[in-house]
Amino acid sequence: MIHLWLPLALVCVLAGAGAYGVIARRNAVLVLIGVELILNSANLLFVTMGSVRGDALRTGQVLTLFLITIAAAEIGVALAVILALFRKRGHIDLSEPGA
Amino acid sequence: MTSLDILFGAVGLITAASAVLAVTTQQLVHAALWLVVALGTLAGCYLILGAELVALVQLLVYVGAVVVLVLFALMLTRAPMGRSPEHSSSAVQRIAAAVIAAGTTSLLAAVLLPALGGEVLSARTGDTKAIATQLFGAWVWPFELLSVLLLMALIAALAVSRMPTTSPTSPVPAETEST
């Protein structure tokens, strides 16, 4: 028995932290960390509600798995692009105007 | 307050704290490491919530793969060790970020907690087989799409990283049209 407000509060905090990280960071990799936190807040919400609802399709957990996989795919492409950026510019500062 | 409540509260607190630290620390590598902590404890939360498969995958994929990739990236981009305020944006933007973060948190909380905060959930464990069945049964179409996505992400990442580039110090290369 877990009171639902606990995981939900964690969801909110994670999302907020992610949002903060996305904006407050100028290093591209650190921005990615913020994005991961947002994704994880979504995951936690899925898992929590999946457990509450417990539907036949196991939607909550299946979607969490999907999201984790998508996150991995995203990170791969993202890091490749960030490396390309680094090689072009010598830094990965997102506060610098693009060309 | 049940024991699970307390357990979840403790683990969740660590998760939240490490998540906040991950986005606020001034040291790059620390940020990545705090992320590891956050993701790892989150896996613990999943376990408490009865999603053991998800927890495992979380550890495997996120902590095992994603964070390693992030660390590699930090190293490849010659990230400076030690404290450096350069990684955060201007003070104004950070204040804005704090406001937005608080806004996001409260918006979500205002929507979620009144509706569901009072409910309780009883975690069910040992659901892995059912999940597997549904994953490859009902969810086969998104699963297959996901496989395509992973494949293409891999190819894309390879293609982008193998792209011929010039050194950062050289002047802007001539614009060429790929058409």
Place this chain on the structure above:
Amino acid sequence: MLLLAALAIPALTGTALILTGRDSVRSSEANANLVSLVASVATAALVVATVITRPKVDYQWLPSLGVRWQFSVDGISAPLLILTAALGIAVVVHARSYPPHGGSPTTFYGCLQLVEFGALATFLSRDAVVFFLSFEVVLIPMWVLISRFGDSHDLPARADASGRFVLYTVLGSTLMLVGILALVHSAGTANLDALAAARGAGLDRSTQMVIAALLLVGLGIKIPLWPFHTWLPPAHTIAPTAGSVLLAAILLKMGTYGIVRLVIAPLPIGFGALAPVFAAAGVIGILWGGLACLVETDLKRLIAYSSVAHMGFVVLGLSSGTTAGLQAALFANIAHGVVSALLFFLVGGLKERWGSADLATARAALREVSPRLGLALVVGFAASLGLPGLVGFWGEFLAMYSAWSPAADRPEGFMRVLAVLAVTGTAVAAGYSLRVLRLIWSGDRTSPAHVDAHGGEWSVLAVLVASVLVLGVAPGIVLNTTSKDVSVITSEVSR
């Protein structure tokens, strides 16, 4: 078939002309003129036949939106169709005397044809959405005419004028579209005849008012209604002669025609509620335009402002809600079409001769050096000031009459004040007309001499002068055509 052919000929000719030929200017000039002339004459013949036989066309076009190709002719559109077809020929004939400059002649003539097509389609269409589409057809060709073939002395002004024209008009037509869609949605049909027949049944007062307001503002921009008129003077000043003529004589009429079709007939209550405001704007336009003419120094701008004033009479007539008022408005529409065409042809020719249309420069008196132009000028301005016996009189007088005795649901006292002010406007019109005559018609200067009108230019002017006279002496030609359909709209029993 006649009807479709009348639409197809200008459309196809115009498109073909624009898409072909940019080489060897001299030959294409003559060829393009000839092709357009043939097309215009053929169109005019078909239009006349259409007006006589009154066919109906109804084809499915956009079932998803419930839009149909519905075309037919009735008494209200017939005079406008004839006017359009006639001026379609006139601009081509006139262009023989003044070849376009600034771009390919084929483009010029093509645009003329497309404007004619758009105007004809507007007057013919019986589907509100098709009406709107046709309404829009004229914009780009007219924009091209102004921005490519306009006065080449002042390029920034040209860009400004053409831009103003097209942007202001698009604002108007989009607002009109909103109104049309609201009307069609709430009335459940896009057929103009059905809308007119329903007479706003089932629409409450506030809905009618909102829709009518949108449509009036939208169409008011096109008319142009004071205070939405400031696009007109620059457009007229810059536009080539043909453009000015089509703009003043036909395009402005599309606005008032639209009000009859889309506002007065289907939304009698809503229009009735807004009519005082509408009429007041019209009357302010009469005085405003007239007064501006008193001190305006550019002849083309002057005629443009006088158009604002004349359209004010049309608006006043429309607002009265009586058969007499509607008849007045429709007649004044035609009258202004003929008179403004005459004046713009004339002034266009003068501008070519003088090099500018500035009134402040001393020039040879027209009466001395070019009696034909002088005659046309005298007749044109006499008609413009509403001289009885000429075409301008009937519409204005009847508009004032109908404002004095409006329909029962109009505020009589207010409308009477407007009527008095409108009457005052005729004195202002006399003032500016005589001012122009005194400045450029009378006098003893005979230099710099220039050739008098001849050939194409003179034939166009002569025909228009004759129309001014004939319609002025026999207004029944138009009024009898329109009367039946007008009395259907006002549902007023004739005594």
Place this chain on the structure above:
Amino acid sequence: MSQAVVAVNAGVLLPALAPAIGAAVVLVVDVAAQRLRRTHYMIALVSLVVGAVGTFAGLGMVAGGVRQTLCLPGGGQCMYAADAVASGLQLAALLAAGVTLLLSWPDDKKQSSGSTAVIVSLVLTATAGATAVAGARDLGSWLVALELATLPTVALVALRGARSAISGAIALLTTALVSFGLLALAAALWFTATGSGFITPAAALAVIDDPSRRPILVLAVALVVAGIGFKLSLVPFHAWTPEAYDGAPLPIAAFLAGVSKIAALGALLIVIRAIAPLGAPALTTIAIVAAASMTLGNIMALRQNSVVRLLAWSTVAQAGWVVMPLAAASSAAVFASGAYLLAYVLATLLAFAVVAALVQTRGAARARDLSGYHGLVHDHPVLAAALGLALLSLAGLPPGVLGLVAKVTALRPVVASELWLMAVIAAVNAVLGVAVYLRWLRVVMATAEPETDMTAPVAAPALSAHPATLVAVGLAAVALVVTSVNPQLILGLLGS
């Protein structure tokens, strides 16, 4: 749990399967035979055509008609359902991808076969994502397909390799990642509110039982608008657009302007259709976003001197028009939104195709700058006519009747819902839009010396564009002309 297995009807899935399989085949062929560059394109075109054929059965179905598969046993819900609007969007996506491929048809020397295969397969994958998302009815397919339509485009932008391309890719990437995070959150909230993994009216109706969950659903929809707003380039989620368009190779910019938008709208329409029965009076958020997009997009487009940036901002503005009807949240609105998008995609592809042809003829520096279009009507009258038609369609003025009919269609639901303010803002933006496109058109029609150019006609410079590009121009132009004569051809795709 054996009943969890769904029945698959590959025929219905063909629009999504064909490009995905095509992508795989291209990669395999590339591994097998290294030097066959054109073959990749041929394979890709074939797969797109197959996919397009697969949509035919779904086109123009009457209201309520739907082709579905992946249905849960026992007459349950289906994970894939394509109605007329979805089929129309799928067809448009496949054809737009075809035009993109034609525009990027390889020159003999420039590209290596490896990158060709990658580009082709990425384009096909993104297209598959776009077609899949239009039919998705569950959160899983919806999220995955949407990401499938997005992630490859990041790589496609970056692959040009230039500095601006990387900048564009970074802009696209960061926005895409954050937006996807929001979409994930939105999906989770949807699941929280409805307890269902399906995005269907039935699921949405569940909140009626529990009013306290209604805000959760609303927030979910708001997050969807925000998350998809990025992909549709809606203000304030638009800022990546000019950077990415400008940095990307032209065909990829066209892809972003075409296929990506179709994918995004397909995804959005699913959600809107699901919540429509809730009887929402009006989606104020959509109205606000639409108004802001139109206005800012047009005003900024007015100031651009690079034609690609101009087209990018025009995309922002047009996106406002695309979602504007959805403020009314009705089935007519869904139809209108789809119809507007198709008209926009067709016109904008033609514009991109003409720009591409000119880049090949006159060089990038000239063809990407507005002033480089001076006198185009004299040098290349046919291209100028095609460009003029495209611009006028975008402006919504005849002879671009299609654009005008699209505007009529888009305004209908707004007016029907009596959103007068929205309608007036749209009217003002119609004016701004005309200003934007006529500004370009005026340059195209200008001649160097108004007085002299007519007396001595100079032989027009030769057109040295790639034949495939010209084919793309021709196809798009013919399609635009035909649909302008009979817009029903477009409207009919989406059902009546």
Place this chain on the structure above:
Amino acid sequence: MSELVLQATRMVVLAPFVASVLGLFVARRRFASAVIASTGAVVTLLAGSYLLYAVHHDSLAGEVSTIGALPLGQLRMPLHLLVDELSAIVVFAVGIVGLAIQLFTKWYLHDDDRYGVFTGTVSLFLAGMLLVVLSGDLVLTLVGWEVMGWCSYLLIGHYSRKDSASRAATKAFLVTRFADLAFVIGLIILASGAGTTNIRDLMATWSGLPGSTLLTVALICLLSGIAGKSAQFPFHDWLPDAMEGPTPASALIHAATMVAAGTFVLARLFPIFVLSDPARLVLAVITAVTMIGAAILAFGQSDLKRLLAYSTISQISIMLSALAVAPVTVGSGPAVLYLLSHAMFKALLFLAIGWLSVLVAGTSAVALAGGVRHHKQLRVPLGIGFLALAGVPPLAGFVAKEYVLGAAHDNISELGSAAGWIVMVAVGMSVVLTAAYCTRAWLVLTHLSAEEEVTHEAAVKEAVEVEDVSIVAIFTELASEGGIPPDSAPASGSTVTDVHAEPEHGHADIHRSARLSVGVLAFLSVVGGLIIFTPLVQVEPHITWWLAASSFVLIVASWAGVRFLAPVDGIGDAASRLGADRMALFDSGLGADGVYVALASQVVRLAEIVVVADRQVIDAYVRGTVVVTRWIGVTGERVHTRKPSSYLVWLLVGLLAVGVVGVTTW
């Protein structure tokens, strides 16, 4: 009515109209123009005579359709002509004057290159007047009314090379047009109240509403227009300036047509005009002020043509005053009678003065001084004209004036209204004043001091020679032009020598036709008074003898006084006693023109304000949108820093906004 009458009625209006249109086509050919114009006038006169005969012989009165009724819903506009005794007699008079003027013009403008245009315009002018006279419909009245106004503009501005002529024409039209504003409103009120523009129906309707305020308003509005066209105070000042036009035009405007049109319209509407006492009082005051003021001004004019102009103003007020006072029983007869007689003698005077002015090359008192002594052939016509104008018995002017006085007398005795007294006193004073300025003019025309005779003769001869040269040139030209025989050439004009040799003895310088016109008008001025014994006008042939006698005494006294005042030196101008300064003041019409100009300049100032407002206020919105757009664009460019980081800020701010708005508004 018989078909013939119908056709004749239409012909009356149509003939001059057709003549003017045809005349336009041959305007460059003098002979053809003359033939067409004269034919038109002759046809008109014949048709008019037939009408007069028919109306009286068969006692006909009725309506004639024209272009058909206009379909205007609840407003009936049949556009009928109305033939009755009133219109028939005036048509006849107009026909005579018109023909006379056409014939005279042929000679007067023999060397004018725009003769064709002029004569065509005169035809059109006549058509307008005849339309007003025959109109049975207010709208037709308005048509004729304004057409006349426009023709007067063209005729006055005939010498368009002269700026003063052009100005006078503009002034004439604008003043009358301004006055017509109220006229139009009045017509609209009348038509709208009755639902028809047919005059008889309309009068029948309004007659049922005596004392209606609206009727009074309408009638006073009509009076404004009538005051404008008839040059009554305060709209009178255009008429003297209109002397810039050729003399035939002046004759036309002053005699039977334009200025008399007001009288006619009011006579036509007399049955309802009598219903409104306030309107009648207004008219009485206007006419009283005008007739005295204009007569005084006439006396002081240094230009005899302008003297005649002021006399016209004064005379027209006498006509109108008859309508202001005549009881219902008397009717409009006195006014119409006065109209007819005035038409004759005023046309006569103008043509004769015009003739003389050609001979002496000028119209100023100085130029004309002693004119009739040198040109004896003009002594009789001018003498008759001035006697008639002064109202000396038994000439036409006398008879008519007595009837006006009689009407005022009847008014006082029957109704006792203030209008009657006002008119009575004013007419009485005007009798004196009229006699005074007639005497003054006559004395000037006949006076020539012995020592100046020689110089004058030389000057006159020279002037005539100049004229003659051009006459010769014209005739030569005419003869060479297609061999047209100069059939209307002067009697002794067949040889150059004749013309040249005896300009002042014979009538070589004038066509027979022109002389004929003057003669006919002179004859009619003499015997015109006898018309009261015919059934042609609706007046009882009676004279209030004591009034006649006292007015005769007044005339004689006035004559004696002026005679006494007239200096023997100089040109014998009694007005010179006034002093040069006052003469100048009189010439300027007491500065009325300045008032008009001041008024007009206010309008122009308003117009300038409008233009500024148009640019700075109304167009400011248009330009303002451009400014705002540009501002948003600049701001937008500043905001779009191209930093990916800022995109993310936008994104999340947008998310928050969308979320909050969504949650709160749904």
